[in-house]
Amino acid sequence: MNFLHVAIMIPFLFAVMVPIFRKVLPRIHTGWLVLPAPAVLFAYLISLIPAEEAVSASLPWMPSLGVNFDVYADGLGLLFALLITAIGTLVILYSTFYLDRDKEKLGHFYVYLMLFMGAMLGLVLSDNLMVLYGFWELTSISSFLLIAFWQEREKSRYGAMKSMVITVFGGLAMFAGFLMLYAMTDTFSIRELIELAPTIMNEEMFLPAMLLVLLGAFTKSAQFPFHIWLPDAMEAPTPVSAYLHSATMVKAGIYLVARMSPVFSIGELWMWLVTGFGLFTLIYASFRAMKQIDLKAMLAFSTISQLGLIMSLLGLGSAASFYAGTDQAAFYSKATMAAIFHLVNHAIFKGALFMAAGIVDHETGTRDIRKLGGLMSVMPITFTVTMIGTFSMAGLPPFNGFLSKEMFFTSVLNIRDSDLLGEAVWGALIPLVAWVASVFTFVYSMLFVFRTFAGKRQPEKLKKQPHEAPLGMLLPPVALASLAIVFGLFPNLLSYTLIEPAMAAVHPSLLTPGQQFMVSIHLWHGFTPELFMTMGVAAVGILLFRLHGKTAALNAPLFERVSLNRSYDSGLKGLDRLSGALTKLYMTGSLRQYLIYIFVFLIAALGATLYGEGALLIDTTGYAEMSFYEAVIIFALILSTIAVPFATSRLMAIILTGVAGYMVSLFFVIFRAPDLALTQMIVETVSVALFLLCFYHLPKLKKEVVKLPLKLWNLLIAVGVGAVMTVVALSASGSPSFESISHYFLENSYTLAGGKNVVNVILVDFRGFDTMLEIVVLGIASLGIYALIRIKLKGDDEEAKLPARSAELFHDVYAPRSNDVILRTVSKLAIPIIMCFSLYLFYMGHHHPGGGFIGALMASSALLLMAMAFGMDQVRRIVPVDFRKLTALGILVALLTGIGSFLFGEPFLSHAFDYFDIPLIGELELATATLFDLGVYLTVIGVTMTILLTIGRDQ
Structure with missing residues (x-):
């Protein structure tokens, strides 16, 4: 990793440190604590000026996609970087006297400012179009936060939203232009684009790419008619205006035009x-x-x-x-x-x-x-x-x-x-x-x-x-x-x-x-x-x-009745009304109708695709014969599935759904897929408990009289979905159009990733980026559930209205626990065993069935058993953990593991392993993938328990 990479990361590091500064040194103005960041960076950049050649460095990120964190400090990038750090230093010094330490949210302000500074440095020093775009949009987000710093003011919120809408719109257009450039040149490198510029001038996408890139530049640099966001952005504190709107953010469009000029200026239209x-x-x-x-x-x-x-x-x-x-x-x-x-x-x-x-x-x-x-x-x-x-x-x-x-x-x-x-x-x-x-x-x-x-x-x-x-x-x-x-x-x-x-x-x-x-x-x-x-x-x-x-012509307002601002406001209102009217057409509040929309679209889209590809004719001659055990499991699976609609109570419907899930896990056992069997079994266990908690708050199940045409329509959709998915499954397994990639993973799982459990190696190594995004999505989902239910609870404020004894009864009702002595006695023995097995699955998952995801679900099932046997209050006392923070910690561990590979000049989320001779233990394999798996483990426990405890009315 080159120091240029470090220079770009320093403002982000200070952004992370600002809350710590505020807590450890509350009586010192935060501006003094972050001031060294731009000052040191400016001194470093000044030292690069005598260099005869541009300073460059490359850090692999996603090399297979051509996306690397390439930095390039030539004359243009260095000039802008110097402006960013020099003006940034003076603005931070100015802000320490302008912003009151006791009246302003200084922590928020300097976090946003450091994020913006880092984003601007990354933008002007990036040699990769995708990385440049990422930093470009980060400048829009951080500037939105800075403009809306005084969020209690309506004008501040309005100005921030307008700047976001216009600059992000331009940024998306620019992104499309970058993709067109890649389609023409097969590279995201700006230096390579400049070299290839003469060869793409006559390409069909050259003109659209140029117009889209200019659209991004014009919106960012407030060129007519996209300038209307800048005057409203003046609602930001003056240090923000002095930094963003004179020397940095608005100059991003200028930088883009200057940087891309060698690519597009061959044609006169650009000029x-x-x-x-x-x-x-x-x-x-x-x-x-x-x-x-x-x-x-x-x-x-x-x-x-x-x-x-x-x-x-x-x-x-x-x-x-x-x-x-x-x-x-x-x-x-x-x-x-x-x-x-x-x-x-x-x-x-x-x-x-x-x-x-x-x-x-x-x-x-x-x-x-x-x-x-x-x-x-x-x-x-x-x-x-x-x-x-x-x-x-x-x-x-x-x-x-x-x-x-x-x-x-x-x-x-x-x-x-x-x-x-x-x-x-x-x-x-x-x-x-x-x-x-x-x-x-x-x-x-x-x-x-x-x-x-x-x-x-x-x-x-x-x-x-x-x-x-x-x-x-x-x-x-x-x-x-x-x-x-x-x-x-x-x-x-x-x-x-x-x-x-x-x-x-x-x-x-x-x-x-x-x-x-x-x-x-x-x-x-x-x-x-x-x-x-x-x-x-x-x-x-x-x-x-x-x-x-x-x-009057010199000082009277211009075009009072007709203006771009009025057009912008009326356009947004019109879009809002149109989207509202369109949404009302299908958002009727009926879950049945929503499912009809989804299933009909699924049948139409997949059916048309299968028909167009000629995949409806399935050759079944190569399939193995069905064994007796498989026939029994299939019969039980079909029977339990058909029985669900005829269940007379929600409890019976939950049990039958669980039976169907457990039958699927038996299939995985028969087909010798222990990882999938374990995962399916634990997921079904947790899901059944989740359903019980949800349905616990619902009224009694009432059977509605459904007319025959509606039943036939339901039957038609159900059969259609089943038929389409059956054809998809048979087509995928029966007539593959290309060689399976499973051989690659089987052959390289141990040699490249040091693991014998191919499933776990794929999750934490070969496809670690997918897993990283998946745990982020899980974390967001759990927070969404938490927020929705907490808002509902706060609105009802049921417990606050009850006397002390009634409040106890409230907890007894909404925090279900068992009075069964046998269950509580067995749980005391079973919970430690399950937790030990959970740790075993986690540590052994790289070579044997298991892994962070399965181990976390197993640990969650132990905590769930504890909640059912002893009550949720007891879980809080025995495990005094904020599971939302545990989710964040898990994601952070996984992210830092991925970033750690940069220190060794490797792509994001690259892993390494080796064997070490440990005293008293002997030779032991240590793999960095274990750290990533630890992040998955903590995240899944945090997500699962956040959802379960929240739905269980954990107040």
Whole structure:
């Protein structure tokens, strides 16, 4: 395992440690305890900058599917990772002073923040599309939790849900695009995709894949018309806004476009789509920003606008791919240089501005610019930071934003004069849109700083007496503002450390081995068209700023009746109504109808498939003759099954169902499948007890009069299901279309997994991933049952309404136990024997019949016998275990066993075994699969007992 893997995992480790920090050190602000994580990671990433070659590492995960945890820190990934850790460090420092230790749920906040940081690092450093997608969706989930941090506020919940819906929708579209790329190239590796890009350009799926990937990027980076989630996300605490919505999450889409540009930029459509959406987003959002009265809302639309600017530059820079190998390539690649430089600049000045807005809100109680003003004298440091940030955002010298804005103007002028547009007159619109949008940017920048800090103070409109923020809250924005000045005066500090390596990653086809892009950024270039455009921006911007309060077109709301937000809200309501109406058609509350739906679909789907495959004709010549014992068991099985519908009581129905199950276990015994026989027998035992507990609370069984047509319909469905399943079974065993894989497991069970019990080896080794997911599903199911019944009990509150003696009787009724002296006496002897046999099955299961699943069911049956003989309260006293926590512990043990294989450079859930000479015992085989089986053992006990005790009204 490379340290890059460790670096990605460190935030997740701290997320796990946060609850421990909160418990062990409750009086220390949690921010101080997690601050070392991003700081150390930033220091490590800085150390990678002098490296001549990209750092890469591979960790097998699911190699057979082409999914490996491959990490690749080239110039582009390293740039984003540095932004994530640097801004993360400052945001956490800022949050320690912004969030009150006693009033806020700091444990939740820092867990979510660490999850998000780890997800972003994994996203930008992944070289595998599937791993990238996993981290991509994790950023959506963690950002949802961060935006909804103040969940008691309706707007916070609304903003979080909107961000989740839109970004996850885009993520799923992107996922489909990734699968199309895999179908065309047979690889998930991004580096391999880039190499194969010229060969897939003419594939039918190339265009759909490109559009789907762009959809994911546009939703994440809030490009029009998917931008509507970002303003509502401003309901999050300011540290979240400063981190997610200025430097990290919204830049994920930018990263994706830059990373996938070498794959898709061969075609011109990529360039025009990225450029077009970027420019429209730029001018639209900058115009909307001027109309905002909330500081964070203004910054939100500003962020959307700046993201559009960066996106358009990446689109313009992709034109260089058309001229690979010519001098013009370097000419067009300057747009990519501007995009990367402005990416850094935007993170710096926007992070500072978000923090400044948070300070204003924190110290005055409002972000409404109509109530602010005159704060310059009482908050001089915050004013200075805000002025530097807004002037940089407006593109004024000598700040860093001025340089990247000049480079933006250069890029749009270059594309206007290129032969890509030919003689098209509309090509002049690109510089015009860029210039007009820059004017709007200038205006809202001036509004932000001067409406807040200049003019007349209005203390009567403020909730607090304004004053300067504490030093700890000021340090992060001051540091960012200082960088805005430093990178403005000395921009070449970044030229060959960050910008050129990132350009090389975006345009690998433009460079020969050993070649570099020429990156030279200067504050003064003489009197150029770009300078005159900037001067025009300032002149017109000042005029519009002066007219802003007097001209309705500049400050009145835009499209009050028709808007994208209204369309989103009405669309969700319409979908909700439609789904509700559709659900009512089939969710009638009748279990019989639900079973009819399921069985009819089963008959139709399987029957049509069997007919289409010609599998209805079964050749039975190769089957063995039925023995007398098999005939007897089949007769008993059929008889017990037919008798169930005619049972006169629920108890008899349960007994007959159990008989059918035990007959099946006898079949397994005859066919020499002891593992299956044991499992079936124990499952039937526990199931019968479960049925008894469930039916215990139901009223007496009443026979309903069923009309003859309904009986015939029931009979038809029953016969249909039986016939279809019989044909399926006979087809599967009688005419296999390929050689059975059982030989592989029989031959390799011991040599590859060190176990002679093939069934157990398959469960814990060969198909361990399936077992892992199965125990997770079991755990979720048990918690669902627990939650449903506990909610019902809390609603009834039956016991709370009874006097003390009645409460005792309540427990006697709802916690069934036996007064049979013989049963209780025998149980005292039988329970320890069953538990010992359970441990035997667990430990010997790798070589003999048994295993974690069977052993756990056996242990559960012992606990169940204890509950029946002595009562559930006695089980709680003798076994003081929270079985829900035991379930979680089991899943954790299994998961950690799988992760442990990463330490040895092996795929997830790889197992090892060896023989050791143990004193007094002798030679003994030790296998890591035993640890995984232990997780299964604990989980199954926890799940089974949670369900049994919950249904048994365990209060």
